[in-house]
Amino acid sequence: MYDVIVVGGGAAGLSGALALVRSRRSVLVIDDGRPRNAPAGHVQNFLTRDGTPPSEIYALGRDEVAGYGGEFASGTVTEVRRGDVFTVELADGTSYQGRRILVTTGLTDLLPDVAGLAEQWGKDVLHCPYCHGWEVQGQAIGVLATSPMAVHQAQMFRQLSDDVTLFLHTGPDLTDEQWEELAARQIAVVQGKVEQVEVVDGKLTGVRLEGGKVISRDVLTVQTTLRAKASFLTGLGLEVTAQEAAGVVYGDALVVDAKGETAVPGVFAAGNVTDPMGQVLHAAGAGLRAGAAINGDLIAEETRLALAARRS
Incomplete structure (x- = not known):
């Protein structure tokens, strides 16, 4: 059982995980090892990291999250179910449970x-x-x-x-x-x-x-079609929404509020899965914001439970 399961280990997922583990939350990051920018030799416009290979940025991020007690699992998430807590199923049959979910799976470019x-x-x-x-x-x-x-x-x-x-x-x-x-x-x-x-x-x-x-x-x-990697959320009733600019549909994305929360309470999302046009620096910032929102949400729940126990 984890406080938070992060699905996706790119810039958004690692930034969210870092905010959470630094708040002493138990966090599991699940990643399939297929980042969108893997073909690119370098990440640009990332202040202090301009020109750094994506793999190096993610390796540094994993080390930072692990240094605060964060855990990692390799695999592809196929389904998320909601009960008293969330159950996350992987393609190999492994499952994990968490109180909150942060989706940072990014997108796929269709050429x-x-x-x-x-x-x-x-x-x-x-x-x-x-x-x-x-x-x-x-x-x-x-x-x-x-x-x-x-x-x-x-x-x-x-x-x-x-x-x-x-x-x-x-x-x-x-x-x-x-x-x-x-x-x-x-x-x-x-x-x-x-x-x-x-x-x-x-x-x-x-x-x-x-x-x-x-x-x-x-x-x-080229102009690619930007497809959010979110099909594993359909069992929760979450569907992607078409995105357009100047009347042209260029892809789809999960809809979230200002905190990064989806229409399903307890499920948050950040990065390209919600913002197809965002760069790596945008994704990192959105992940941090969502991580802080999740911690605040957990604090509110824990306070309600503590009050109920005190008054009973």
Whole structure:
């Protein structure tokens, strides 16, 4: 029996766990060892940790949590059940019980269906100018359009390079104003579907259009569909909600209140599972906030029980 079971051992989960163990709560962190940013060589825009490999940040975090008595288990959570306490089931049949649950499982990036794209993901197939922009500055950058958000993405990467090409691929139909804006910033536009990415010696060299034409590029940016990893919560009645920006649905997420609590009392969530667009630093801050909220929730419960015992 634990005070809190944290499902997910990334930045949000470890930050929440650290806040809780420092408040003398018994905490178990369950992680499947598959962080979203595993393909990336470094974490950027994390103050004092800029450029650090993700695995190093998580190893340091685990050491800190363990130093205060936190425990860890490896595995994939398949179900969470609610009774007097919560029971967490793993794929291997192991189960654990906890008074509160903190979900920090993050999300999965679903890539456009283009041959060779997945193999280069996190290397020279990228998605975020704040995560990777500095590292690809000045290079020949391609933007693969699958939604209206691609025009905005192209404009953002134009800040980083004079050589940006927007491949319309599966959309959108540009307005006259968008054509003019792209031309004003000298962003090239290529119509036609991209069939595959060209790779030589493990390095992206260009994109091949249907019909065979190859356009050389050093980097290709894409818009992924962001799917929250939360299917194990359906038994509690928790479902993800579609997320959209500028009228475009880009993924889904768990809905939480300002404290990080879901619609199920006692179940909290933080990080990319609730905020698909957040970076590692955002996730860490959200995890800390949720951990403090959980501790406050436990204190309130313990106070009620103590008062009831005193008055009986």
